[in-house]
Amino acid sequence: MELVISIFSLLFAVLAFYLQYHSSSKEHQERLGRLLRKLLGSTGRIVAYVIILLIFLLSFGGIYLFWTSSEPIERREVVLLILHIINVFMYGYLTFAIPGKAFIKRHSPEKEETPTDAEAA
Numbered sequence: 001m002e003l004v005i006s007i008f009s010l011l012f013a014v015l016a017f018y019l020q021y022h023s024s025s026k027e028h029q030e031r032l033g034r035l036l037r038k039l040l041g042s043t044g045r046i047v048a049y050v051i052i053l054l055i056f057l058l059s060f061g062g063i064y065l066f067w068t069s070s071e072p073i074e075r076r077e078v079v080l081l082i083l084h085i086i087n088v089f090m091y092g093y094l095t096f097a098i099p100g101k102a103f104i105k106r107h108s109p110e111k112e113e114t115p116t117d118a119e120a121a
Contacts, residue, residue, distance in 0.1 A: 052094050059087035 021029060062084040066077060 049098055052091050052098070055087060056091035056095050059084040059091065063088060 021032065024032075062080065066081045066084070069077075
């Protein structure tokens with residue numbers, strides 16, 4: 001029971017924070033956004049990547065369980081297999097694309113911007 005009360009308290013606190021954020025001025029919203037980005041750093045991206053990786057692994061595990069099962073095949077299992085295959089392709093792509101793009105972005109040489117003719121004049 002204490003866990004339920006704690007969860008509801010947390011939800012109400014988040015709702016109050018959300019309402020307070022949207023009732024504040026644009027300047028305060030921008031300051032809070034900068035503060036949160038500074039505090040969290042890349043934690044949000046890491047958590048999102050871990051969730052993507054877990055979905056990929058769970059779907060791959062679902063395909064493996066279907067493949068190795070000795071029970072008769074049911075329609076429900078076939079539909080789940082199709083969904084697992086879609087998930088494996090989609091989240092498998094993201095599993096490799098996200099770190100690849102981050103690696104390329106981090107190790108690519110910075111391009112120097114040259115002023116255009118309009119800016120130079």
